[in-house]
Amino acid sequence: MELKLHSPAGAEPVLYTWPLTSGRGNDKHDGALEIVETIRWVCEDLPELKLPLENNILCDYDTRSYDSMKSLCDRFNRAIDSVVALEKGTSLPAQRLNKYPSRGLLRHILQQTYNAAVTDPEKLNQYEPFSPEVYGETSYDLVCQMIDQIEITADDVFIDLGSGVGQVVLQMAAATPCKICLGLEKADVPSRYAESMNKNFRTWMQWYGKKYGEYKLIRGDFLTEEHREKINQATIVFVNNFAFGPSVDHQLKERFADLKDGARIVSSKSFCPLNFRITDRNLSDIGTIMHVSEMSPLRGSVSWTGKPVSYYLHIIDRTKLERYFQRLKKPQIKNGDDDSRNSKAS
Ligand SMILES: CC(=O)NCCCCNc1ncnc2c1ncn2[C@@H]1O[C@H](CN(CCCNC(=O)Nc2ccc(C(C)(C)C)cc2)C(C)C)[C@@H](O)[C@H]1O
Numbered sequence: 001m002e003l004k005l006h007s008p009a010g011a012e013p014v015l016y017t018w019p020l021t022s023g024r025g026n027d028k029h030d031g032a033l034e035i036v037e038t039i040r041w042v043c044e045d046l047p048e049l050k051l052p053l054e055n056n057i058l059c060d061y062d063t064r065s066y067d068s069m070k071s072l073c074d075r076f077n078r079a080i081d082s083v084v085a086l087e088k089g090t091s092l093p094a095q096r097l098n099k100y101p102s103r104g105l106l107r108h109i110l111q112q113t114y115n116a117a118v119t120d121p122e123k124l125n126q127y128e129p130f131s132p133e134v135y136g137e138t139s140y141d142l143v144c145q146m147i148d149q150i151e152i153t154a155d156d157v158f159i160d161l162g163s164g165v166g167q168v169v170l171q172m173a174a175a176t177p178c179k180i181c182l183g184l185e186k187a188d189v190p191s192r193y194a195e196s197m198n199k200n201f202r203t204w205m206q207w208y209g210k211k212y213g214e215y216k217l218i219r220g221d222f223l224t225e226e227h228r229e230k231i232n233q234a235t236i237v238f239v240n241n242f243a244f245g246p247s248v249d250h251q252l253k254e255r256f257a258d259l260k261d262g263a264r265i266v267s268s269k270s271f272c273p274l275n276f277r278i279t280d281r282n283l284s285d286i287g288t289i290m291h292v293s294e295m296s297p298l299r300g301s302v303s304w305t306g307k308p309v310s311y312y313l314h315i316i317d318r319t320k321l322e323r324y325f326q327r328l329k330k331p332q333i334k335n336g337d338d339d340s341r342n343s344k345a346s
């Protein structure tokens with residue numbers, strides 16, 4: 001027995017087999033809820049369907065009954081067929097198609113991508129600071145906040161160092177105009193799930209008719225020579241380095257020294273002290289070529305210790321080091337600007 005959902009963008013329909021096993025709780029109730037939520041999200045894009053569907057099918061359905069879910073899907077499909085047929089009649093593609101998804105819809109798409117791709121979440125070590133299982137509840141909003149706090153243009157190249165199953169990369173590709181978004185993941189299990197995340201994400205984005213930028217989920221250790229170029233060509237680097245040891249952090253600083261001026265690094269542990277001051281004893285430290293600021297944590301987001309989590313924005317700026325040497329030549333110039341820059345970001 002299966003349930004079919006026709007695409008509001010005229011793409012291939014999506015098929016669910018009953019009983020539905022997907023969904024976090026791994027009971028069919030979750031899988032059926034995903035279908036109801038998908039219909040609700042399509043209605044957000046199609047106001048003409050919203051009222052009729054809400055009034056007569058989205059108000060009485062039973063997620064435990066195949067017949068009830070089948071009739072819900074059949075009536076949704078008939079409504080979609082009429083809308084798609086109408087638009088096929090007009091020459092211009094509908095205004096709503098090929099745009100970025102709204103933030104609410106993207107969260108839903110990442111959740112249904114995860115539900116379809118990660119069939120056995122136990123295989124992923126779920127005690128990560130950003131366990132992929134609960135991505136939508138915590139990390140998703142955090143990454144949205146990062147996106148709002150840093151200017152991102154089509155010239156930017158994004159990389160997530162240690163990208164897991166790839167959720168941050170998919171979110172950046174569908175929420176920002178980056179030229180390309182890369183994810184580097186070394187472990188076997190998350191890398192294989194990332195391949196399935198990639199396939200499911202593309203299928204769902206086509207099904208909704210939504211736009212996203214180029215992205216690649218790559219299997220590899222970001223510290224090997226093979227990937228050095230990918231890091232130093234990036235203009236936005238995300239690295240959730242809270243649990244990294246001193247050796248990995250040190251090797252990352254070495255790679256960051258080759259980043260372009262203006263490049264941004266956002267991390268969960270800072271790569272240099274917030275009050276770093278250039279002296280003749282720390283001229284080889286990475287702090288000499290970057291401004292560091294602490295980003296205000298998400299309201300309500302606390303770590304497992306209950307204290308608010310903080311994030312750090314580093315901006316590469318080699319003029320900082322140039323100004324230090326100029327001051328050496330003309331000692332009377334005050335060192336005002338660099339200290340003011342190392343303050344807490346708004
Ligand atoms: C030579 C040497 O020393 N090698 C050993 C050290 C290996 C280091 N190299 C690594 N290369 C590739 N992947 C490796 C290596 N180290 C470990 N990972 C993987 O990172 C994944 C964990 N990831 C999270 C996966 C999901 N992505 C995120 O949560 N991204 C993210 C990034 C930034 C942020 C903000 C902006 C808030 C700071 C928020 C989220 C983090 C915690 C590092 C795991 O799947 C690891 O397998």
